[in-house]
Amino acid sequence: MKDTAQDRQPWLDPVTGTCPVGETLRLLRGKHGPSVLHCLMAGEMHFLELTRALDGISRKVLTAQLQEFERSGLVARIEKHDARRRVGYSLTGKGADLGAILSQIFDWSQAHRDRAATR
Amino acid sequence: MKDTAQDRQPWLDPVTGTCPVGETLRLLRGKHGPSVLHCLMAGEMHFLELTRALDGISRKVLTAQLQEFERSGLVARIEKHDARRRVGYSLTGKGADLGAILSQIFDWSQAHRDRAATR
DNA sequence: GCAATTGGGCACCTTTTGGTAACCGGAGGG
């Protein structure tokens, strides 16, 4: 019997050898990541629109975040070859599914805003 | 007209002056935070049980995380004055509600484990 | 020609986060 990683950790993805849950959590650990997805729930937005909507995020971090979301298939990047060469970002189906879950966290936060710290 | 913070940012909690959503997101940004809540969804656990279940978390980080969750009213700390003076941790109602949402993220991760990276 | 807009990239720095290892204190066992 070969004692494989799969035997010891059956939750690991057989293809990538990583834990899909861990990957997802890592994806959402950024300071602004969830907010980016939440913004995009309202529809496609341009890069600079996002920087303004998120209030405080730097362009560096936003580009990095969007690229990571794109790699993970949560967000689609659309180059408009129109006048201003602006770039649109919108959620994929996967991204929208995850965004819907995040919306529940937003709702939970509002529902428990009473004595949130219960001090 | 006094232009108050409430007028400019109506999502701020009128009592604490903080954004409840931001506070929640900050609560979940830790590397192990969501996993801790997920563990406790199965029921009360002792401190060392958690360190073993989480595989890799240090006692320092786990204590800090549990204290933060306790301050936020997600987790209850129960000192057992029995032989081994062990300490139990369990979810409050609030904590269980949030844990249920996190479970959906776990489910999402499993559902999208096919080509998660879509490289 | 010159400035502004848009979406980046890059170098540098600070802050945050997490791990390691050591120590502690009370209870129990031998």
Next chain:
DNA sequence: CCCTCCGGTTACCAAAAGGTGCCCAATTGC
């Protein structure tokens, strides 16, 4: 008396994350 278990705490260090400021390229408007 000494050792072990449990739940911490502390000091120290490394890595990750994020912000700032500067540069760049293509295009439009003046």
